[in-house]
Amino acid sequence: MIISQRKVYYNTNMLKLLLIESNERVLRLLSESLSLDFDAKILSCFKPFDAKELINQERPNLIIIRNSYLIDDEKVDIANVIMNHLYDIQSKTPVIVLGEFDFPSGGYEVLPDRFRIEELKRLIIKSLKITPEQLRLMKLPDYVPMAIHNFHLMETASSDIYIKLDTRDEEKFIKRIKRGDSIDHNVIKKYEDNLIQYFYIKKEDHSHLLDQLLQQSLQKIVDVAKSGKSIHEINSETYSISQNLVDAVGVSEQTVRLSNIAIAVMSKSIEAHSELSSLLKDILENKGSYAYKRNYLISALCREIAPHMNWGSGEQLNVQLEKMTYLSFFHDIYLRHENHLKIFNNSDVRNLDIAAGDLVLNHANMAANLLQSYPKTPSGVDILIKQHHGAPTGVGFVENYSSNISPMAIVFIVVEKYAFYILEEKIEDLKKLSVRKFIINRLYDEFHLPSYKKVVDILSRLVIA
Numbered sequence: 001m002i003i004s005q006r007k008v009y010y011n012t013n014m015l016k017l018l019l020i021e022s023n024e025r026v027l028r029l030l031s032e033s034l035s036l037d038f039d040a041k042i043l044s045c046f047k048p049f050d051a052k053e054l055i056n057q058e059r060p061n062l063i064i065i066r067n068s069y070l071i072d073d074e075k076v077d078i079a080n081v082i083m084n085h086l087y088d089i090q091s092k093t094p095v096i097v098l099g100e101f102d103f104p105s106g107g108y109e110v111l112p113d114r115f116r117i118e119e120l121k122r123l124i125i126k127s128l129k130i131t132p133e134q135l136r137l138m139k140l141p142d143y144v145p146m147a148i149h150n151f152h153l154m155e156t157a158s159s160d161i162y163i164k165l166d167t168r169d170e171e172k173f174i175k176r177i178k179r180g181d182s183i184d185h186n187v188i189k190k191y192e193d194n195l196i197q198y199f200y201i202k203k204e205d206h207s208h209l210l211d212q213l214l215q216q217s218l219q220k221i222v223d224v225a226k227s228g229k230s231i232h233e234i235n236s237e238t239y240s241i242s243q244n245l246v247d248a249v250g251v252s253e254q255t256v257r258l259s260n261i262a263i264a265v266m267s268k269s270i271e272a273h274s275e276l277s278s279l280l281k282d283i284l285e286n287k288g289s290y291a292y293k294r295n296y297l298i299s300a301l302c303r304e305i306a307p308h309m310n311w312g313s314g315e316q317l318n319v320q321l322e323k324m325t326y327l328s329f330f331h332d333i334y335l336r337h338e339n340h341l342k343i344f345n346n347s348d349v350r351n352l353d354i355a356a357g358d359l360v361l362n363h364a365n366m367a368a369n370l371l372q373s374y375p376k377t378p379s380g381v382d383i384l385i386k387q388h389h390g391a392p393t394g395v396g397f398v399e400n401y402s403s404n405i406s407p408m409a410i411v412f413i414v415v416e417k418y419a420f421y422i423l424e425e426k427i428e429d430l431k432k433l434s435v436r437k438f439i440i441n442r443l444y445d446e447f448h449l450p451s452y453k454k455v456v457d458i459l460s461r462l463v464i465a
């Protein structure tokens with residue numbers, strides 16, 4: 001279907017809105033939407049110093065700010081800091097605070113943590129005293145652009161999705177995905193490869209779609225805020241393994257810190273699901289166990305190599321890392337014996353009794369089913385768990401690895417084997433370059449396909465100078 005629309009030209013006398021928020025995805029969604037809705041220039045930052053500088057230099061018409069967030073694990077009551085600053089410089093700039101907030105003076109409005117976009121827009125109109133006539137001039141075009149990367153996080157299209165074709169004097173919009181259709185992420189990737197940056201949504205569907213995307217990120221902010229204190233407490237060493245082991249595989253201090261936070265967040269978010277929660281607890285409370293050390297090592301290694309893996313950036317990367325944390329701790333959740341965790345081929349299963357053999361052959365499939373039964377876990381993690389020994393069905397072990405499985409499962413397979421070899425060595429021996437080289441060479445001997453070999457290349461760069 002092709003629909004035409006005249007090009008829309010914006011005026012140059014723009015409003016300036018300052019967004020102060022640490023969640024990159026929320027920031028991006030709000031920036032895109034508000035710049036269109038209010039024909040506004042959007043400034044953004046999250047550090048208190050930068051925020052004050054921007055306020056002093058740019059004199060924004062309105063400030064939208066999160067009540068508080070973590071910066072380097074420290075809780076910062078950012079709205080409080082900024083309200084004090086406005087008071088000090090005697091500024092009357094209106095402020096909208098996202099999340100519970102109270103301040104003795106100044107003009108500010110408060111929205112709940114999980115606000116809807118229409119509520120925010122209403123408050124902006126109220127705070128800036130925008131008249132209906134001005135609003136009419138700011139009216140959205142009939143088709144509203146939305147950055148294409150957002151659609152990677154959607155499973156189903158909640159509205160029709162269009163692409164735009166530019167001709168010399170008009171724009172044409174062609175429907176590409178129908179409302180209710182499931183979103184094929186390979187198709188999205190193809191558009192990106194062809195340098196298409198935006199999909200277009202009809203104006204009347206825009207708020208609904210934006211809300212759908214916003215709510216996922218806002219929920220995470222609320223979860224982290226609620227568990228903020230305990231994460232900080234837990235973070236101090238509770239989830240760590242020996243420094244020597246971490247050093248031996250080239251995992252940085254920063255990665256250890258972020259891994260610990262990710263484990264704490266995961267642990268917190270499955271609290272309500274007693275089966276998942278108690279299985280995870282069994283591992284987390286046995287820091288000396290092989291299972292704990294291996295899973296921790298895998299999850300930290302995945303995080304360390306993530307920047308080299310084309311997993312996107314910002315919130316998109318965080319989503320992938322969250323999946324890897326779940327995958328690391330749940331893939332072998334049904335295996336209770338250390339020797340079962342060390343089986344990587346069907347022939348070793350023959351030495352086990354029937355019940356143990358059955359369990360080992362089916363453990364990937366069973367764990368995938370368990371995770372699938374709990375919809376709050378990151379989407380797609382069940383598939384990765386199923387594929388973690390290379391078999392798409394989650395049953396048994398493959399003779400030859402193939403590239404017919406998810407790229408993230410491939411990374412995981414190589415990293416798990418690496419963690420296995422590392423833990424077979426004594427810590428003192430891992431300090432020797434020759435031992436580390438020997439382990440990397442074992443991986444090269446085993447993984448020949450380019451997609452697997454690439455992961456070995458990255459691991460080797462971490463440990464062989």
Ligand SMILES: [Fe+2]
Pocket residue numbers: 331332363364388389
């Ligand atoms: Fe396994």
